[in-house]
Amino acid sequence: AQSVTQLGSHVSVSEGALVLLRCNYSSSVPPYLFWYVQYPNQGLQLLLKYTTGATLVKGINGFEAEFKKSETSFHLTKPSAHMSDAAEYFCAVTYSGAGSYQLTFGKGTKLSVIP
């Protein structure tokens, strides 16, 4: 079974500051990892994903995440926050392998950007 823990249900940063959203996973098999963003009253949109290969993954809107197997982490970062980044962010995990469909989501981290 897999699980995801997102540290901090709410994170506030100043505009222009570094964004760091933490995600730790638990999986008995090699994981595939995802970050999704949810803007108010909208569905989830994929930011980036790690499946295999390079452990530093770049996504949309300037976000990136690094898969660290030794730390079982997949933290999301962005060098400089923008007001439009204010949203809720979800980390998710599934097991590697064709046909895996059970995405396990974290509880989410709501990001506020202070002008």
Next chain:
Amino acid sequence: DAGVIQSPRHEVTEMGQEVTLRCKPISGHNSLFWYRQTMMRGLELLIYFNNNVPIDDSGMPEDRFSAKMPNASFSTLKIQPSEPRDSAVYFCASSFGQGVSGNTIYFGEGSWLTVV
């Protein structure tokens, strides 16, 4: 291109009433998912269809919930009878291929259900 389309976007209903949520997946996608989002439990997978066939419905909370996918372009999630604890946002999502490991899931904007 049109994304995943859900209706209704908002529904307020009285306890005991039947609720039907509808979903039109992205054309060409053959995997369809229904998720429920609540403050307490977060995002939970209710049911997964592949090629219109229910593959895993273990997340459906109880017999009051049922889902169908009569064809590749339409799915419904029905709650009968509805209860206040069913109040949540219900998301439909679709992807091409089997599963999510190599394929991007696209979410609809959700159906916000309130049962009073």
